[in-house]
Structures are given as C-alpha cells and as structure tokens.
Amino acid sequence: METSAVEEQVLQLVTFSLKGEEYAVDILSVQEINRITEITKVPKSPHYVEGVINLRGRVMPAINLRKKFGFEEKAIDETSRVIIIDKEGITSGLIVDSVSEVLRIPSNIVEPPPITSEMNCKYIKGIAKLENKLIILIDIDNLMEKTLHL
Amino acid sequence: MPDEMEEIISEFITEAVESLDKIEPLFVELEQKGQDQDMLNDIFRSMHTIKGAAGFLGFQPIVDLAHSAENIMKKLRDGEIPLNKQLMDALLKSVDMLRSLLEQLKEKGSVEEDVSLLVKELETALSASILVENNVEDAPSSAKSVMPAEQETKTSDLAENSTPVTAGEKHEHSRISAEEPKKTPETVQTTESAIKQAQTSSDAALQSKEVESGQKTKETALNLRVDVSRIDKVMDLTGEVVLIRNRLLNISTSYQQKYGRDRYTETLMETVSFFNRVTSDLQVAVMKMRMQPIKKVFTKFQRLVRDISASVNKEVELQIFGEGTEVDKSVIEHIGDPMTHILRNSIDHGLETTDERIAKGKPPKGRVVINTYQKGNQIIIEVTDDGKGIDIDKLKKKAVEKGLLTEDETLSMSDEAATNIIFMPGFSTMETATELSGRGVGMDVVKTNISLLNGYIDILTQKDTGTTFKICIPLTLAIIQALMVEDSGTRYAIPLTPIEETLKVSKQEIDNITGQDVIVIRDRVCPVFELSSLLGTDFNGKVESDSKYLIVFSTGDKRFCVTVDRLLGQEEIVIKTLDGMDTAASYVMGATITGEGKVVLILDVTGISRNYLDIVKV
Numbered sequence: 001m002e003t004s005a006v007e008e009q010v011l012q013l014v015t016f017s018l019k020g021e022e023y024a025v026d027i028l029s030v031q032e033i034n035r036i037t038e039i040t041k042v043p044k045s046p047h048y049v050e051g052v053i054n055l056r057g058r059v060m061p062a063i064n065l066r067k068k069f070g071f072e073e074k075a076i077d078e079t080s081r082v083i084i085i086d087k088e089g090i091t092s093g094l095i096v097d098s099v100s101e102v103l104r105i106p107s108n109i110v111e112p113p114p115i116t117s118e119m120n121c122k123y124i125k126g127i128a129k130l131e132n133k134l135i136i137l138i139d140i141d142n143l144m145e146k147t148l149h150l
Numbered sequence: 151m152p153d154e155m156e157e158i159i160s161e162f163i164t165e166a167v168e169s170l171d172k173i174e175p176l177f178v179e180l181e182q183k184g185q186d187q188d189m190l191n192d193i194f195r196s197m198h199t200i201k202g203a204a205g206f207l208g209f210q211p212i213v214d215l216a217h218s219a220e221n222i223m224k225k226l227r228d229g230e231i232p233l234n235k236q237l238m239d240a241l242l243k244s245v246d247m248l249r250s251l252l253e254q255l256k257e258k259g260s261v262e263e264d265v266s267l268l269v270k271e272l273e274t275a276l277s278a279s280i281l282v283e284n285n286v287e288d289a290p291s292s293a294k295s296v297m298p299a300e301q302e303t304k305t306s307d308l309a310e311n312s313t314p315v316t317a318g319e320k321h322e323h324s325r326i327s328a329e330e331p332k333k334t335p336e337t338v339q340t341t342e343s344a345i346k347q348a349q350t351s352s353d354a355a356l357q358s359k360e361v362e363s364g365q366k367t368k369e370t371a372l373n374l375r376v377d378v379s380r381i382d383k384v385m386d387l388t389g390e391v392v393l394i395r396n397r398l399l400n401i402s403t404s405y406q407q408k409y410g411r412d413r414y415t416e417t418l419m420e421t422v423s424f425f426n427r428v429t430s431d432l433q434v435a436v437m438k439m440r441m442q443p444i445k446k447v448f449t450k451f452q453r454l455v456r457d458i459s460a461s462v463n464k465e466v467e468l469q470i471f472g473e474g475t476e477v478d479k480s481v482i483e484h485i486g487d488p489m490t491h492i493l494r495n496s497i498d499h500g501l502e503t504t505d506e507r508i509a510k511g512k513p514p515k516g517r518v519v520i521n522t523y524q525k526g527n528q529i530i531i532e533v534t535d536d537g538k539g540i541d542i543d544k545l546k547k548k549a550v551e552k553g554l555l556t557e558d559e560t561l562s563m564s565d566e567a568a569t570n571i572i573f574m575p576g577f578s579t580m581e582t583a584t585e586l587s588g589r590g591v592g593m594d595v596v597k598t599n600i601s602l603l604n605g606y607i608d609i610l611t612q613k614d615t616g617t618t619f620k621i622c623i624p625l626t627l628a629i630i631q632a633l634m635v636e637d638s639g640t641r642y643a644i645p646l647t648p649i650e651e652t653l654k655v656s657k658q659e660i661d662n663i664t665g666q667d668v669i670v671i672r673d674r675v676c677p678v679f680e681l682s683s684l685l686g687t688d689f690n691g692k693v694e695s696d697s698k699y700l701i702v703f704s705t706g707d708k709r710f711c712v713t714v715d716r717l718l719g720q721e722e723i724v725i726k727t728l729d730g731m732d733t734a735a736s737y738v739m740g741a742t743i744t745g746e747g748k749v750v751l752i753l754d755v756t757g758i759s760r761n762y763l764d765i766v767k768v
Contacts, residue, residue: 040749041640043685044736052728052741054749057390059726059741 009107013128015135016083016096019071022135023096024103024128029140031086033099036062036076053093055084062093068143069123087144105130110137159259162203163252164375166212169196170252171449174245178452181238187227194223200248211265212251218272219244231279240275242453244268378479381439388436389724395429397747398422437478437625444522444529445473447486451493455518458497465504465515466497472522477529481623484603485531488596492533492619493518495572495593500537500617510614512536528605529625534618540611545571552577562673569609573597601756604630604647630725632742632752633701634718637681642714643723643742643752650702650709652717657696669711671702677762678711684758685737705759712758725752737761 013024014033039051039062048067052059062082066073079098084091110126125139173193180189201216219241225231247268251261402415402422409415448470459466477485501507501516508514521532546560549571560568571577575594600607605623624630632643633652653671660669660678667678678700681687698713723742739754 038748040741040751041687042731042736042738042751043687052731052749052751054393054743054747057386057393057726057743059728059743059749061728061731 011105011107011110011128013103013105013135013137014083015100015103016081017098017100018065018069018096019074022100022133023138024135025083025085025094025138025140027102029085029087031084031091034082034084034093036080036082036095050095053082055091055093058091060084060091060093062095064095066095066097085140085144087140090144092144103135156259159207159255162207163256166200166203166252167249169200170245170249171446172196174242175449175452177238177242177245178456180233181235181456185226185229185233190223190227194220194227197223209251209255209261211261211263212248212255214269215244215248215251215265215272218269218276219248222272222276225276225280231276234279237275237279240268240272244272381436385436385440388432391429392433392724393743393747395426396744399426400746438476440479441476442479442482443474444477444482444485444531446482447489448473448520450486451489451520454490455493455497458494459516462498463503464497464501466501467515467517468493469517469519471519475522475524475529477623478625481529481603484599485621485623488599488621489520489531489533491593491596492621496533496535496537496617496619500535500539502538506538524625528622531621531623532618533621534616536616539613539615539617540569540572540609541613542568542611545569549574549577569611572609573607601647604645606647630723632721632723634721634750635681635699635701635714636716636718637685637714638687640687641718641744641748641750642681643721643750644701644755645739645752646720648703648705648755650704653700653702654697655700657698660698669700671711674709676702676709676711678713679758679762681712681714684712684762703755703759705756708759710759710762723750723752 012027014027014030015022015024017023034055037053039053041051042049042061045051048064050062050064050067053062064073074097076095080095081099082093082095083099084093105128109130110128112126113121113124114127123139123143125137128135128137173196176189176193180186180193183189197216197220201213201220204212204216222237222241226233226237231237247263247265251263251265254263255261399422402418405415406419451470452468455466455468496518497516501518502510502512504514507516517536519532519534521534523530542565545568546555546563549555550557550560554571554574554577555563572593573596577593597607600621600623603623605621608620608622609617610620611617631646633646633649635642635644655669660667662668667680668675669678670676695715699715699717700711700713701717702709702711725740726742727740728738737754737757738751739757740752741749742752744750
C-alpha cells in the first residue's frame with residue numbers, strides 16, 4: 001500500500017467523480033459498484049451516514065462522500081453510484097456522483113498529498129498526475145473507521 | 151505438517167470431550183444403580199481410548215490420569231472391588247481434571263499440569279477399596295460378584311476379538327449386546343441352568359454385536375463433521391435466495407397484472423411458484439443443519455444435580471424427558487447457564503430437607519423433572535420440582551425489606567406478578583447464603599439470558615406441591631416475532647417479547663406531570679414517550695391526529711409506553727446484524743429486509759428503557 005513503492009509496480013484503481021473532480025480507490029478494496037436502491041435512514045446517526053442499504057440480504061451503512069468531505073449536497077440521481085468497500089470482511093457503501101473507469105497506472109506517478117492543514121487531508125493518500133488530469137487517491141483505511149459509531 | 155498435526159490434535163480433543171460427556175452421566179447412573187457391567191465396560195473403554203490417543207500424541211499428564219482411572223475401572227469391572235463413594239468421588243474428580251487438561255490443550259496446544267496429586271488420590275482410593283474388600287473375603291457379596299464377572303469378561307473378550315475397538319467406534323452397541331448377561335447374577339444359584347443361559351446369552355451377545363457393529367460402520371460413514379462457519383455461509387446464502395425469491399414473486403405478480411393470461415407470463419408464474427416451493431424447502435433443510443438435540447446440554451445435569459444435592463444434604467432424583475428435542479446451535483450454547491441456575495434454585499430453595507418431606511408425608515427423595523418439547527415455532531423447557539412451592543407472602547415481605555418494592559406496591563400485586571420478584575436483581579430469600587445460591591445473584595441472570603435468546607420465562611407454583619419454571623424460546627434465533635409499526639413515515643420492527651399490550655388512546659387521556667407525559671392504565675401510572683422524539687425523527691412528516699397508538703412495554707420491573715403513528719401488524723422477521731456499525735446509541739438492535747427488499751430497522755427496547763427510565767422516576 002506504500003505509495004513510494006518500487007518503480008515497476010502498477011496500481012489498479014477505480015475512479016469516480018465528486019463535485020467535478022476525479023477521485024480513485026484501490027480496486028482491491030472494492031467489492032462491487034451498484035446503482036443506488038432504497039436507503040433506510042438510521043436515527044441519531046452522523047449527518048454523512050445516508051442510512052443503511054440492502055445488498056443481497058446484507059445490511060450495510062452507506063456513507064455520502066460529499067457530506068463526509070463537507071462539500072455541498074447533491075440529490076441522488078441517475079448517475080449516482082454506491083461503491084461497496086470491503087475492509088477486512090466488513091462491508092460498507094460509498095455514495096459518489098458517478099463512477100468513471102478502471103485505471104492502471106504505474107505507482108511512480110503518484111505524489112504525496114500537498115501538506116495543508118485541511119482536515120480532509122488524512123483521507124488522501126496521494127495524487128496521480130496523468131497527462132491531462134489529476135486523480136486524487138483516497139486512503140480507504142483512514143476513511144473507513146473500523147466500526148462506525150452512530 | 152504442523153497443520154496436519156493440529157488437525158489430529160483438535161480431532162482428539164473433540165473426541166475425548168465427547169467421550170467424557172458420555173461417561174459422566176454413566177458415573178452418576180452407576181452410583182444410583184450400583185454395579186452394572188455394561189456401564190463399567192463403557193466407561194473403561196472410553197478411558198482406554200482417551201489414554202491410547204493421548205499416549206500416541208504424547209500428552210503425558212492425560213495418559214497418567216486416564217491410566218489411573220482406567221485401573222480402577224478395570225478392577226471394578228472385573229468385580230475385584232465394589233464401588234464406593236470415595237472411589238466415585240476420585241473418579242469424577244479425574245473426569246473434571248481431564249476436562250480442564252483438554253481445555254488447556256485446546257487453548258495453549260500443550261499440557262503441563264501436574265497431575266501426580268490426583269493420580270495419588272486415585273491410587274489411595276483404589277488401595278483402600280482393595281483393603282476393605284479383602285477384609286470381607288468371606289462375605290457372600292464377594293462370591294456373588296466374582297462369578298458373573300468371570301462370565302462377563304469372557305463375553306467381552308469374545309466381543310473384543312471379533313471387533314477391534316477403535317477410537318472412532320462408539321459404545322452403544324455393546325450396551326445393547328450386553329443386556330442379556332446382566333441377568334446372570336440373579337440366576338447364579340441354579341448353576342446348571344445359569345451356565346447354559348450365560349452361554350446362550352453370550353452367543354446372542356456376540357451375534358447381536360456383529361450385526362450392530364455392521365450397522366455402525368455404515369452409520370459412521372453417513373456422518374460428516376463440518377465446520378460451523380461453512381454451514382453459516384450456506385445459511386446466509388439461503389437467506390439471500392429467500393430475498394430474491396420474494397422479489398421475483400413481486401415482479402411476476404406485477405407482470406401477471408399487466409399482461410394477464412399471456413403464454414410467457416403463465417410459464418413465468420409457474421416457474422416462480424416452483425422456485426418458491428423449493429426455496430421454502432431449502433430454508434427448512436438449512437435450518438435443520440444447525441439443529442442439535444438438546445441432550446448435548448442436559449448430559450451434564452445428572453452430575454450437577456448429584457453435586458448440588460450432596461452439598462445441601464438433600465436426596466434428589468433428576469428425571470429428563472424429551473432430550474431428543476432439537477434446537478438451534480446458538481440455543482445449545484446459551485441455555486446451559488440459565489438452566490444450571492434454575493436447577494440450583496429448585497434443589498436449594500424449592501425442595502424441602504428430607505426430614506421436612508417425611509413430616510409432610512412426601513416421599514423422602516425429592517424429584518426434579520426436566521421436560522422439553524416443541525410447540526409450534528417454540529421450544530418449551532419445563533423444570534418442575536415437587537418441593538414446597540414459592541411462598542408469595544414471604545417474597546413480598548423480603549422485597550419490601552430489601553427496598554426493592556414499597557409495601558403499597560406489594561399489596562396491589564397479583565400473585566403472578568409477585569412470583570416474578572425472584573427475578574429482580576439483588577433479591578434472595580434464603581436466610582443465610584449457601585455455597586450455591588442465596589447471594590442474590592442468579593435468577594436475574596436467568597431472565598436476562600433467556601431474553602437474550604428472545605425467549606421468556608414463566609413460573610407456576612403451588613404451595614407444598616411444587617414449582618415449575620417454564621422457559622419458552624423461539625426455535626431459531628435468526629427469526630423473531632415482531633410488531634411492525636410506522637412512525638414519521640418510516641417503518642420499524644419491534645420484537646414482540648417485551649410488548650405487554652397495544653392500545654388506541656385519545657390525546658386527552660395523556661397527562662403531563664412536570665414535563666413528562668404519563669398515562670393511567672388500569673390504575674397504574676406509566677410514562678409515555680413519542681417514538682419520533684426518542685429517535686430524533688420528528689422533523690419529517692409527522693402525522694397529527696387526535697388518537698394515538700400506544701405500545702405498552704415491560705422490561706424487567708419497568709413499564710413504559712411509546713406512541714407510534716400506525717400499527718401495521720405482526721410479522722415473522724429475519725434478523726440481520728449491522729456489521730461495522732455501533733448502533734447502541736440509536737436504539738437499533740438490527741435490521742430486517744422486507745419482501746420488497748427494503749431495509750427495516752429493529753428497535754432495541756431494552757436500550758430505550760435503560761436510557762430513559764433511569765432518569766424518569768414515576
């Protein structure tokens with residue numbers, strides 16, 4: 001998972017968009033990507049927990065990434081997707097504006113995040129510089145708490 | 151290689167524990183019935199098997215202990231010494247020790263315990279018994295016991311020759327085959343016929359043994375030991391199939407409504423309905439895979455009752471019925487503790503002392519009966535004693551003394567409610583605390599444990615006739631009965647167990663005392679909460695109306711009401727845990743999925759009562 005890994009290493013990423021910018025998560029932590037079905041609100045939960053969803057009989061929390069990052073809210077629409085993240089057997093969903101593609105990039109084009117005092121920085125693992133765009137790599141381990149305290 | 155070894159060791163542990171589970175009740179039975187060759191043989195063989203396997207694996211302490219116990223069993227079996235209490239105690243102690251050694255082995259992978267003390271104790275018990283036996287050499291008892299013992303050895307020798315006794319082989323067949331020789335001691339006087347009979351019976355025994363062992367081999371091949379996690383996986387997947395089935399049913403119904411008697415729709419409907427049936431069967435089959443006979447828990451009770459009754463100096467006979475009743479694995483895991491507490495309570499508090507019983511004209515020996523049966527979707531376990539019954543006035547008095555209730559409260563209490571006092575935390579009626587019970591812990595634990603299993607417990611008691619504890623638990627923990635309600639536009643499920651009743655009340659009936667809503671139900675004041683304000687959901691779509699639906703809960707000794715917008719009815723729901731979420735603060739204990747695939751939260755009533763009722767004192 002180190003970003004400053006050996007040169008030859010290739011990263012496989014799932015990229016998605018959020019407020020017009022491209023983000024990515026490591027494909028190994030992604031179980032699947034789904035359209036958003038009905039979400040059940042959980043009382044007294046943090047504002048960024050949209051509620052719980054049903055994934056083929058499993059009930060899991062769905063986190064609205066826009067809310068988690070403090071961006072302006074956007075109603076869930078046709079392009080909205082939920083990325084199911086599997087972290088040590090515990091699954092949860094990330095709600096994003098849309099999912100773009102699966103990308104293979106050499107790990108040496110990833111640079112560490114700019115050091116700012118911004119809180120969201122701890123959720124960012126690095127920035128990949130591609131020819132025509134920048135992709136922000138999400139640090140899933142920091143983003144997903146082991147247990148979500150409601 | 152290390153993996154393989156680990157597997158062998160864990161196999162050994164499982165088998166050894168199973169053997170111990172099996173012989174422990176035999177010990178107790180042996181003590182009651184006296185010398186019984188079949189049982190002695192069973193125990194001897196189990197010990198021998200454990201010793202052999204432990205020796206092969208190099209667990210010396212286990213070998214030493216099993217060897218000493220086996221020595222005693224051998225002498226007992228061969229009739230060289232009679233059974234006495236000292237021997238029995240030493241043997242039972244060695245069973246306990248073996249258990250703890252196996253436990254140690256399981257946890258640490260090795261055993262280092264020093265067993266020499268216990269080995270010595272076993273040897274002392276043995277030599278003491280031999281001494282006693284030699285002193286009474288001329289006594290008729292010794293002559294009696296030697297004769298049949300010889301014949302018995304012959305039988306078992308024959309038997310052992312014909313079928314090698316291996317670790318995998320169990321002992322049921324030998325019990326059946328040896329039934330006949332048991333008769334021999336009675337017929338010893340008439341020598342001629344006795345010998346003839348013994349011969350025929352040992353022939354018969356040999357024959358039946360062969361037949362039995364043949365069947366047995368087939369049987370073992372039909373059993374498969376499977377990792378529980380694999381079964382759970384199948385169960386999870388089945389749950390998913392069930393949900394897909396429900397959705398398919400919904401979809402196909404809408405198709406039928408739209409296209410009517412179209413040929414393709416008809417085929418679809420037919421297929422879906424077949425799928426429906428198969429899924430239901432699959433669900434039942436998977437559930438059965440997790441079911442085990444409750445006997446697994448009950449085997450240790452004979453021993454337990456023996457120990458308890460000895461320590462309180464009461465003679466007690468335990469009868470168990472319906473131990474073949476099958477329950478879910480999780481029930482097996484959780485029912486042991488509450489049952490132990492109830493048995494202790496029945497023997498310690500329920501049954502009178504032998505003198506008291508004689509004075510009352512009852513049989514001197516007390517009786518405790520465990521009866522288990524299935525009723526609908528529930529398993530009922532009844533523990534009945536024929537003791538003095540619960541003294542309700544004494545209970546009330548004690549509760550007032552302890553400050554658990556006020557005098558007024560006890561006066562208005564029904565007898566049924568009063569019997570439940572024993573489940574109050576911090577309650578105990580015994581004048582002095584005994585070693586076993588009387589410290590005021592126990593019965594409240596019983597209630598908690600049983601409600602963890604989504605079950606409930608009732609007490610039926612009659613003075614001088616006895617008391618029955620009736621435990622009702624659902625067949626499986628994954629499915630519960632729930633009341634579906636709607637509030638602020640959201641559906642919720644509430645477990646049926648803590649619900650006392652539901653009422654429709656008008657707004658005027660709810661009073662407000664110092665900021666807390668209350669309602670008077672049959673002369674009792676109950677605090678009232680709105681579900682929407684409990685959950686903090688009052689902002690969206692609150693329905694304003696003059697009448698409200700009121701759900702009356704009772705958890706432990708607390709009673710409170712919650713209002714909801716609508717009652718939707720009772721349903722059987724499948725509990726899904728919320729992995730990775732700590733929902734204790736949101737009063738949610740889990741979720742369930744409806745036929746339409748929608749997630750409905752299950753409310754945690756105990757959590758609500760814990761959080762709100764400690765603050766509100768009504």
